[in-house]
Amino acid sequence: MSVLDEKLQNEFDKVLRRNPGEGEFHQAVHEVLDSLGPVVAKHPEYAEAAIISRLCEPERQIIFRVPWVDDSGQVQINRGFRVEFNSALGPYKGGLRFHPTVYLGIVKFLGFEQIFKNALTGLPIGGGKGGSDFDPKGRSNAEVMRFCQSFMTELYRHIGEHTDVPAGDIGVGGREIGYLFGQYKRITNRYESGVLTGKGLTWGGSQVRTEATGYGAVFFVDEILRSRGDSLDGKRVVVSGSGNVAVYAIEKLQQLGAIVVACSDSGGYVVDDAGIDLALLKDVKETRRERISTYAAERDGATYVERGSVWDVPCAIAIPAATQNELHGADAKTLIANGCQVVAEGANMPCTPEAVRAFTEVGVAFAPGKAANAGGVATSALEMQQNASRDSWSFAHTEERLAEIMRNIHDRCLTTADEYGKPGNYLAGANIAGFTQVADGMLALGVI
Structure with a gap:
């Protein structure tokens, strides 16, 4: 892990002492603290109110x-x-x-x-x-x-x-x-419909909730490319996983003109240079609940690689959408060597610190999960709105709300990164924007 600002290092040392053996938690805290040096310098009131110590301790x-x-x-x-x-x-x-x-x-x-x-x-x-x-x-x-x-x-x-x-x-x-x-x-x-989200459409659920995390990640990637005068059309994409997030990321990528050439599960990965057959993938993974190897066995031209790394497949865009710490430093170097331009985390913290560092050092656009995969929880909040008002929105209206939220997150990350001297750094922008909003809320509510 990188060296932190002295004050932030003291906070991180406290986290290590108070939460022994919780490696994933340590990693998540360090990733956020690593962005906050310019924030604590600009806002001494956060230190005075022990905001970071309080944030790192669950209520x-x-x-x-x-x-x-x-x-x-x-x-x-x-x-x-x-x-x-x-x-x-x-x-x-x-x-x-x-x-x-x-x-x-x-x-x-x-x-x-x-x-x-x-x-x-x-x-x-x-x-x-x-x-x-x-x-x-x-x-x-x-x-x-x-x-x-x-x-x-x-x-x-x-x-x-x-x-x-x-x-x-x-x-x-x-x-x-x-x-x-x-x-x-x-x-x-x-x-009490609003007590759980992700419910069925016939008993209080929301349109687009099933698709939301995958769709949202793709909307975020689309905004990254738009900000650079580019688009998804014709882009070669690799998506890890073949669960809910991966399947619906693939669906939206294809709708926007991208060519998804590989996906995976815990047993291995498939390469399909003609583009993943989404109907077959859904049948294999969602209906029959079989392994990804079945897809390759039933799809002409597709190949299955047992074990191995799906990140060996050349692509312009990578969306790790399986689980935490699945994409390592060596994988990042392979993606960079193969010309990858954008990495967006569809899963929660799927890139190790070494991988994140490799991407940021060479200017690959890296969208962290807290920004890129926020579409799922955003649509859950929209489900709560519908439950509270005893209403039900159309698919098109809900999808547009989701797209708008993802656009706003993208723009907020860029604006915040610029404000704190980290232009183009989506990781810093996401960490700082999220932190300052919560910190200001905590200040307003007093020491509780």
Whole structure:
């Protein structure tokens, strides 16, 4: 990691001491602090009010046992988490992740990122995150339902449309949100639609929510290119992953004229120089829930590479959309050597610090996840608006609102970077713009 300003290094040392063993959280905090040297110099009031120390300490951390019974009658025990990080701008907002790798450090890293991401949307939402080390893969619908009901039986007392509004993340899609909401409704005897987002369209959900994170990342890339007098038309793109974010990033890229030539899953990646067949990809990954190798087996001209790195495929634009720390320094050097111009994080913190440094040193436009993938939570906030007004918007209207929000985030990042002497640096712009908005909110509310 790079050397921080002395005052900021002291703050980071505190984070290391107070949160041992939480590497992802340390990385997320360092990434933000690395941009804040000119901010603390310009605003001594932030130091006087201990804003950074307060920001790095969650307002509330909830850890609980989740007992449930599997289909064979065996009792299983998982661990549940909800970190309510910061509510200076509004109720805590952030997804739930169900994956075996989930532990407190992962949830805190995601929640910390969420504070600034949510601030950048310009919508009144604070930052939080949650999840469990439960793995829904290979589990029956009945097992997933029983787990979700047990999880919500504890979580319900900590959430509410004016308190904390969870959504989905890795391992938590429409099925899981439905089971969670059903249990919340049963326990509370209230149809409080705004307590969860990512709901089905027939029971309070929003158009474009499924597509929002992927679409939003592409809108951001489009704005980067427009600011440089360029466009997506004919651009060769590589997208990592093949889950929700990746699939809908590919969809919007193709709509805007780009050629997506590769995508991946945990087993390997496919290369399709003619352009990914989106209908086949959706059938393989969303309907049949099979491995990406099946796509290559059924698509003429496509090749499958087991393991390896999808970033070996030459491209003009790279969108890492799988998981944290998937794109390493060596991958970044390969992308740079192959002429990559833009990297936009579709996932949360998918680029390691070494990769980010490599991109910024050579002038590759690097859009951090807190800016580029904010479309998901932005559309969740739009879902909350619709729930509060008992309204339902059209797909076209909601997509236009999303595009407008992403344009505003892009412009705000550039403007802020210029203001603080970092012209063209989207990472610095996103970190500073998000931080100052939250910091000003915290100052206004006093020491709480």
